[in-house]
Amino acid sequence: MTSYTVGIVVFPGSNCDRDVSWALEGCLDIKTKFIWHESSDLSGIDSVVLPGGFSYGDYLRCGAVARFSSLINALHDFVRTGRKVIGICNGFQILTEAGFLPGALTNNKNLNFICKDVELKVHSQKGGWFKSFIDKNITLPIAHGEGRYYCDDYTYKELLDNDLIALKYIDNPNGSTHEIAGILNKEGNVLGLMPHPERACDKNIGGIDGEYILKNLIK
Amino acid sequence: MSQFLVKVFIRLRPSVLDPAGEAIKSAANKLGVDGINSLRIGKLIETELEASHENEVKEKIELLCDRLFANNVIEDYEYQFEKK
Numbered sequence: 322m323t324s325y326t327v328g329i330v331v332f333p334g335s336n337c338d339r340d341v342s343w344a345l346e347g348c349l350d351i352k353t354k355f356i357w358h359e360s361s362d363l364s365g366i367d368s369v370v371l372p373g374g375f376s377y378g379d380y381l382r383c384g385a386v387a388r389f390s391s392l393i394n395a396l397h398d399f400v401r402t403g404r405k406v407i408g409i410c411n412g413f414q415i416l417t418e419a420g421f422l423p424g425a426l427t428n429n430k431n432l433n434f435i436c437k438d439v440e441l442k443v444h445s446q447k448g449g450w451f452k453s454f455i456d457k458n459i460t461l462p463i464a465h466g467e468g469r470y471y472c473d474d475y476t477y478k479e480l481l482d483n484d485l486i487a488l489k490y491i492d493n494p495n496g497s498t499h500e501i502a503g504i505l506n507k508e509g510n511v512l513g514l515m516p517h518p519e520r521a522c523d524k525n526i527g528g529i530d531g532e533y534i535l536k537n538l539i540k
Numbered sequence: 541m542s543q544f545l546v547k548v549f550i551r552l553r554p555s556v557l558d559p560a561g562e563a564i565k566s567a568a569n570k571l572g573v574d575g576i577n578s579l580r581i582g583k584l585i586e587t588e589l590e591a592s593h594e595n596e597v598k599e600k601i602e603l604l605c606d607r608l609f610a611n612n613v614i615e616d617y618e619y620q621f622e623k624k
Contacts, residue, residue: 382611389608418611425613427552432559471556471614496557 325539327351328366330412332358332387337373337409337519341535344519345370349536358387361395368405368538369396371412373464373517383426383467384414393419405448405538406511410465413503413513422504422513423479424472430496434466438527440491441502441516445484448509449540453533458491460528461516463502468515470497470504483507488514541590543624544597548609548617551582556614585609588624597621 327345331338338355345351354366358376363369377386387393393415400406400421408416416422429435441461443454451459472480477499480486488503495515503514518531552558558580565579591597601619610617 381609385608385611417613423613425611427556427614428559430557430559432563473555473613496559 332376335374344522348522358390361391371408373410384418388419408513416513459530546621
């Protein structure tokens with residue numbers, strides 16, 4: 322897949338950008354390109370990763386400032402072309418703040434920063450992100466203090482009716498609404514999730530379930 | 541153009557759990573202060589801005605609140621302002 326390039330967006334405060342690059346280049350042999358958040362040039366980019374971290378120091382709310390970057394403005398057109406975007410952890414928070422995905426992420430119910438592997442149930446096959454995991458549970462690491470997904474009843478019904486709930490926690494660690502860990506947009510080409518697939522791409526560090534998700538960036 | 545002093549109060553919506561508020565409430569009880577029935581934490585933003593009239597102040601503040609200061613999925617806001 323040498324002709325395929327995944328853009329990894331770097332904000333001030335991103336800290337999982339190099340992890341994502343290692344997972345894609347080192348484990349999956351997919352070419353990547355770092356894109357500074359002030360750029361609006363997504364030419365030659367086939368799919369985009371918004372990595373984890375603390376963009377703009379999480380000031381005001383997680384993702385609240387990042388959504389005003391040139392790159393996020395350009396991402397609206399990019400998404401409309403049907404190309405894939407995955408937002409991981411802080412990337413998920415940015416996707417909700419910017420209106421790509423419904424709902425919001427706020428501080429964990431127990432106020433702890435939670436850093437551990439969690440078991441997740443795959444709920445939707447929309448977008449082809451989880452086709453290796455039909456009717457299977459997967460294990461991915463989480464690392465967040467503000468990962469409690471919240472939405473109102475109306476939004477939850479919309480998510481259900483359109484098959485947009487991608488992942489649910491088996492043992493809801495942060496108090497998320499209806500155990501939601503990841504959701505999709507209506508077209509299925511935008512995925513936001515709190516767990517870190519890029520940290521589960523090598524058997525030596527605990528599992529490769531993340532690799533199966535990330536490889537679907539190019540399909 | 542006139543200068544206006546603006547205070548914006550941002551609160552979690554009543555339906556959204558405030559675990560930080562619960563933790564502070566617990567600490568307040570440990571301090572020995574009885575009768576605290578509820579405690580929720582919000583944000584205060586103070587800003588000075590220029591506008592030619594009060595309606596323009598409101599328009600500016602409401603745009604800022606709706607698009608930046610508050611996330612209307614989980615937060616409500618209110619504001620007050622005075623001419624400097």
